[in-house]
Amino acid sequence: MMPDIAHGFQIHPSRESSTVTTEVLQDLATENERWRIGATLQVPRQRLAYWRRASSEWRQTSDFIVADPETTRMERPYADRGRGRRDYAYLSESDPIANPNRFVGDVLEAQEQAGATVFVSPWLRHGVTQTDNELAATLQFAEIASETVGDDVRLLMGVEATQGVFANREARNSLVNELVEGPELPVYLRMYVTAPRSYTQYKEKGALEGLATVVRALEANDRPVALPQSGLCGWLMCAFGARSFGAGISASMQRNSAPSGGGGGLPPLHWYFVPQLLGFAQAEEMEDVAEVDEFSACECPYCDGELPGTGAAFDAEAAGKHFLWCCAALGAELDPDDPAQAVVARVEAASAFFAALNNARVALDSRSQPHHLAVWENLLQQA
């Protein structure tokens, strides 16, 4: 059955406790019932009991729950496959390609046990080796999964490829050509980015153009695309037809806000998401940013019209929740009939806001400057 993939935002708990997700979901549900929000649990990262409890809480306040099987962990040694490796049979699989039926069956079972309401077929990362073996296996897994699940089950086809595949025209076309001949399922698509710099938005021009092409091509071929763990880059792709995007706190730039502990390294920076910039600035910079006429303070439940505290007063968890709230709000702005309009308007407004900051001689740290906006604006001309 072709699931109805509406536009929406998907929260990933990432490294923080599932309680944070629970609270954000509750707040979103209370204040904005019309926003379509999903929650993701990453199956291998926690024990089964943990996810069962979390998903039962999330079920009350989310529109869907994805139990992401993160099957690329199969590349790792068993001991590194996650805390849940003893609870889920698929994480013990020695060779998924050699035993596809058993592997797919175990992956689907794990998702069901963890409390998923939307299922994802397993995948292997394409583009890591010089062959198409991983892609062929991914398509085979999706075939098996679609034959295994009942008609009433919402199933997505898990796919992941390296940014190199997306950036290379031939490799990208080949990927899409294979996907459109595969099962007619919505695609749960990840672009694997090596060595991300956590405090900047993704701005690799070639890979972004490639991702946009892939998203548009899949959508045109009746395969709606969900972009988990893609952050604002995923939101940007909604202009090209992506149906949903996902982000978590520690998967965003907020990761730098927690004390590092153990000594060594630089002191953590306190990043705060500035919706007007579509990027992050340091909490210490926000007072200057707020001086600009075009700035308006965030009214989310975690900011409540106030700027973030600085130094010891900085609340990393509240800043993280604020980011998730803003992502949900950006997702809610998308008009299903013309999602590009809202994205283009937001990116143009962000550029204008940055220009206003410059005019007001507010000098942001180079790490806080929205270098990505020029690339994004350029890309959106093709939307």
Next chain:
Amino acid sequence: MPDIDVTEDVITNGLGAFDELEFLGRGTFGTTYRAVRGDREVALKIIHNTDMPDYLWERELKSLREVDHPNVVGFYGAGSFTARDQHLHYLECEYINGGSVAHNLRQGRRAAGEDLREMLSGLLAGIAEIHDLGIIHRDIKPENVALRDKAWGRPVLLDFGVARVLDMSTHTALGQMVGTTTYMSPEQLRGKRARTRSDLFAVGLVVYEAGTGEHPFVASDVVILQQLYDRITSGPPNDPRDAHDWPHDVAEVVLRILSAEPYERLSVARAMRDLEKK
């Protein structure tokens, strides 16, 4: 394996006498006759060149019996016989009296207007039907599109599934391509296997040719594969949207399904939807 010599004598020696046995033509895979025995009239195709075991031949073609669609030729059965020291495989299909697109083109006839729309719709419906069974035709060309009652708007796909079965035999294991080069999709020319969108491309070629009287990418019988590939990536030289006798939506769909990249052709279902919208 050398080509065999299929004569009426060989056939009657192997399959017994027929009331009528009329030679219809010789194609890529075999020689076709109209055969009548009693009140049963069939198209009998004798395969030229296969060393596939008999059980495999019959088993692989069994699924073709499931097709029951006005735009796909009815399949009655397959078998084998030995005659004059030759072991031959054959197929029995519905006989369609109306000639083929190739025949019409040779006569200098062209399709236009609503005939083009009905022809495209019919061919799309036909390949959708066989794709649903998991079969890729792989050899759609004007010779393999018959016309019921000589009507452009009532096309019937012939020879479906045969290319796939023959591809399984050792005949093609030596690196030969199954299908007709000038009607192959660019991905097949690049050595990739044919998929649903390869059939879609070939449908585009046939309809383009039916509507313009010429193959969009091949001007003569001598074809250099790289040249053909390059022409396909450049697109057809004449835009059917500019032709007064092409419905605009039909021209749009045909141009799209002639795209070099399979994903750009979109799907068979999408092409059908786009035609129905008008």
